[in-house]
Amino acid sequence: MSHEITVRLKDGSERQMPAGSTYAELAQSMGPRLGKEAVVARVNGALVDLSREIEDGAQVEFLTLQDPEGLYVMRHTCAHVMAQAVQRLFPGTKCAIGPVIENGFYYDFADHDFHPEDLPRIEEEMRRIVAEDLPIQREVISRDEALRFFRERGDRFKVEIIEDLPEDVTLTLYRQGEFVDLCRGPHLPSTGRVKVFQLQSFAGAYWRGDSKREMLTRVYGVAFAKKSDLDEYNRLQQEARERDHRRLGKELDIFTLSPEVGQGLPLWLPNGAKIRRIIERYIVDLEESLGYQHVYTPHLANVELYKISGHWEHYKDDMYPPMKIDNEELVLRPMNCPHHMMVYKHRLHSYRELPIRIAELGTMHRYEMSGALAGLQRVRAMTLNDAHIFCRPDQIEQEFTGVVRLIQRVYKDFGIDDYYHRLSYRDPKNTEKYVQNDEMWELAQSTLRKVMLDLGLEFVEAEGEAAFYGPKLDVQVRTALGKDETLSTIQLDFHLPNRFNLEYVGEDGERHRPVVIHRGVVGTMERFVAFLIEQYKGAFPTWLAPTQVVVASVADEFAGYAEEVAAKLRELGIRAEADVSDNKIGYKIRQAQTHKIPYTLVVGAREREEGSVSVRKYQAGDLGAMPLDQFVRQIQDEIERKAKLVEA
RNA sequence: GCCAGCGUAGCUCAGUAGGUAGAGCAACUGACUUGUAAUCAGUGGGUCGCAGGUUCGAUUCCUGUCGCUGGCUCCA
Numbered sequence: 001m002s003h004e005i006t007v008r009l010k011d012g013s014e015r016q017m018p019a020g021s022t023y024a025e026l027a028q029s030m031g032p033r034l035g036k037e038a039v040v041a042r043v044n045g046a047l048v049d050l051s052r053e054i055e056d057g058a059q060v061e062f063l064t065l066q067d068p069e070g071l072y073v074m075r076h077t078c079a080h081v082m083a084q085a086v087q088r089l090f091p092g093t094k095c096a097i098g099p100v101i102e103n104g105f106y107y108d109f110a111d112h113d114f115h116p117e118d119l120p121r122i123e124e125e126m127r128r129i130v131a132e133d134l135p136i137q138r139e140v141i142s143r144d145e146a147l148r149f150f151r152e153r154g155d156r157f158k159v160e161i162i163e164d165l166p167e168d169v170t171l172t173l174y175r176q177g178e179f180v181d182l183c184r185g186p187h188l189p190s191t192g193r194v195k196v197f198q199l200q201s202f203a204g205a206y207w208r209g210d211s212k213r214e215m216l217t218r219v220y221g222v223a224f225a226k227k228s229d230l231d232e233y234n235r236l237q238q239e240a241r242e243r244d245h246r247r248l249g250k251e252l253d254i255f256t257l258s259p260e261v262g263q264g265l266p267l268w269l270p271n272g273a274k275i276r277r278i279i280e281r282y283i284v285d286l287e288e289s290l291g292y293q294h295v296y297t298p299h300l301a302n303v304e305l306y307k308i309s310g311h312w313e314h315y316k317d318d319m320y321p322p323m324k325i326d327n328e329e330l331v332l333r334p335m336n337c338p339h340h341m342m343v344y345k346h347r348l349h350s351y352r353e354l355p356i357r358i359a360e361l362g363t364m365h366r367y368e369m370s371g372a373l374a375g376l377q378r379v380r381a382m383t384l385n386d387a388h389i390f391c392r393p394d395q396i397e398q399e400f401t402g403v404v405r406l407i408q409r410v411y412k413d414f415g416i417d418d419y420y421h422r423l424s425y426r427d428p429k430n431t432e433k434y435v436q437n438d439e440m441w442e443l444a445q446s447t448l449r450k451v452m453l454d455l456g457l458e459f460v461e462a463e464g465e466a467a468f469y470g471p472k473l474d475v476q477v478r479t480a481l482g483k484d485e486t487l488s489t490i491q492l493d494f495h496l497p498n499r500f501n502l503e504y505v506g507e508d509g510e511r512h513r514p515v516v517i518h519r520g521v522v523g524t525m526e527r528f529v530a531f532l533i534e535q536y537k538g539a540f541p542t543w544l545a546p547t548q549v550v551v552a553s554v555a556d557e558f559a560g561y562a563e564e565v566a567a568k569l570r571e572l573g574i575r576a577e578a579d580v581s582d583n584k585i586g587y588k589i590r591q592a593q594t595h596k597i598p599y600t601l602v603v604g605a606r607e608r609e610e611g612s613v614s615v616r617k618y619q620a621g622d623l624g625a626m627p628l629d630q631f632v633r634q635i636q637d638e639i640e641r642k643a644k645l646v647e648a
Numbered sequence: 649g650c651c652a653g654c655g656u657a658g659c660u661c662a663g664u665a666g667g668u669a670g671a672g673c674a675a676c677u678g679a680c681u682u683g684u685a686a687u688c689a690g691u692g693g694g695u696c697g698c699a700g701g702u703u704c705g706a707u708u709c710c711u712g713u714c715g716c717u718g719g720c721u722c723c724a
Contacts, residue, residue, distance in 0.1 A: 106719095116653065203719030204651025211721045215651050218719070246717095250659080259697090259715050315724055335724060369649050369722060370715095378723080467724065486723090518724095555681045582681070590685035604683060614684080622684055 005056040024050040038062040065225035079105040084179035085125035104222035133192030197223040245533035246375035264380035271546035297339035336362035359387035376530035385522035427464030469495035549576035552588040554604030
């Protein structure tokens with residue numbers, strides 16, 4: 001009865017195996033090395049355990065830890081190994097879920113209080129489980145059996161998961177030694193195949209991500225195929241900590257936070273204020289050159305304004321509560337849109353005037369949850385590079401394009417090149433969460449998509465990420481700690497014009513409703529500067545550096561010349577300071593370098609005589625002596641070009 | 649807001665098995681007069697986050713509170 005079955009392999013060839021063979025045996029038969037390295041099979045596109053029997057006629061490919069999918073499977077198994085270790089050390093701990101994440105995995109537990117000292121113990125137990133090389137077995141189980149099994153063990157999370165799964169899915173258990181877990185798989189053939197791992201931290205996490213439900217303890221870990229990958233990961237983590245804007249912001253005196261002032265209320269120190277002012281001038285000038293009209297509006301408003309806009313209903317919990325003064329109830333504004341609607345509304349507009357682009361560096365206050373606050377990245381008082389474009393529907397495409405181009409220009413000037421575009425649509429399965437107007441949504445979403453395609457820009461599409469009032473384009477960047485955040489955003493809005501009854505007089509003499517485009521290019525000054533600190537590792541390019549030049553005298557005798565040079569540079573609009581302290585030149589240079597000042601000019605007898613300066617550039621080192629005029633031309637050119645400080 | 653951890657000089661950190669604390673850097677003072685990443689010497693500086701409690705005695709133990717960090721949730 002030993003009939004043969006046939007599989008097709010990756011290279012297109014076919015191979016025969018006796019019926020009932022497993023994928024592991026197939027891999028082994030193809031070569032001892034593959035047999036040793038394969039961790040999972042891809043069968044007709046789906047990942048399958050090596051222990052399973054070969055399907056006749058299948059298209060088969062083997063994956064190793066060199067493949068992302070192989071690594072994925074190992075990380076998944078690693079999560080199980082961790083859960084097993086936890087069960088051994090702390091019997092009675094309940095397991096919730098343990099998925100794979102970037103670089104590693106986590107597992108959520110309940111009914112045990114974890115302590116930091118537990119991490120090394122868990123790690124140690126995991127190593128033991130790996131050394132035991134327990135075979136990992138897959139078992140198909142019926143729904144009733146599974147429910148009975150987990151109910152008996154008091155595994156409430158597993159029971160809930162099973163109950164929520166559709167009736168027709170095949171339930172599987174994975175068993176390794178004494179440990180059993182409900183899991184879709186696939187897994188490594190045995191625990192011994194887990195390579196390098198490291199537990200990272202504990203964190204609280206709500207069951208099913210729902211803040212109303214039980215808080216579990218999440219244990220994070222990373223896992224890699226090789227020790228060197230883990231070392232590299234740790235190196236990058238270390239580097240990330242070093243470029244953390246909170247650390248650099250303190251070291252470089254850019255901003256400060258203190259409980260006396262209030263949580264999430266940053267003070268911009270002189271250095272930070274200089275950087276911010278340069279950015280503000282830059283963006284305002286640029287916007288004005290593109291037809292934006294900058295305005296100033298108050299940071300407080302009558303709560304009625306937000307009732308008109310609809311924000312009160314949706315977002316009042318995230319606003320500072322109203323204060324009653326005279327006959328008014330005033331709130332700190334959490335966004336600028338309503339004010340700008342009123343700017344538009346102060347008189348009637350003709351179709352000929354549109355688009356009207358109202359812009360402002362608008363300061364706003366949001367009651368962010370205390371646990372969400374982080375340095376300048378997440379604050380409760382912030383200033384947004386905001387603008388609202390009021391246009392006719394036929395101008396949407398052109399205006400949207402204009403904003404995308406503006407963003408590209410700005411990113412180029414700031415040397416930001418690691419970002420991606422995300423087009424956010426409404427969730428088609430959940431349309432009641434959004435403003436009701438199917439036609440508008442379809443048109444708006446397709447317009448945004450078309451513009452991105454016309455501009456030849458890559459983008460990802462995210463259903464369900466839209467604002468409730470319209471679709472949007474976000475520009476996403478990553479913080480030093482690897483978190484995604486939105487830097488720029490463009491949002492179409494068909495809702496506020498209705499709420500505020502905005503109108504323009506059309507060619508036909510009738511009243512029409514304009515469309516509003518909300519957009520932030522630089523985003524909030526707080527988040528943008530936080531991002532720049534991290535991106536530049538605190539070494540701002542010369543055009544942005546708070547201090548561009550330090551003139552360091554070699555000895556007291558040359559203090560006068562140093563002051564003279566610094567004064568001359570300042571007259572030319574270059575931010576220069578003289579260091580005429582009685583420290584040695586080596587010390588002054590070190591100071592300038594650790595403060596990441598772009599240029600240090602060393603002056604002594606020679607320079608005074610020649611009217612020259614010895615130029616030392618940040619990181620690049622000594623560039624030699626040159627006439628002061630030449631240095632001025634050079635640095636002015638660099639500032640003009642907004643050149644990067646150090647070419648990466 | 650929730651879970652966990654942390655909170656000692658301006659900064660980075662050590663320390664006290666309960667007997668009111670220490671280093672480096674920074675600051676200040678003086679000497680040195682300096683040529684490309686730290687000259688030398690000296691001085692000052694902390695009710696050990698805050699408030700209660702236990703104790704003869706608390707920075708150390710307990711409770712509460714505020715803040716910070718990691719994550720969750722949120723992010724118009």
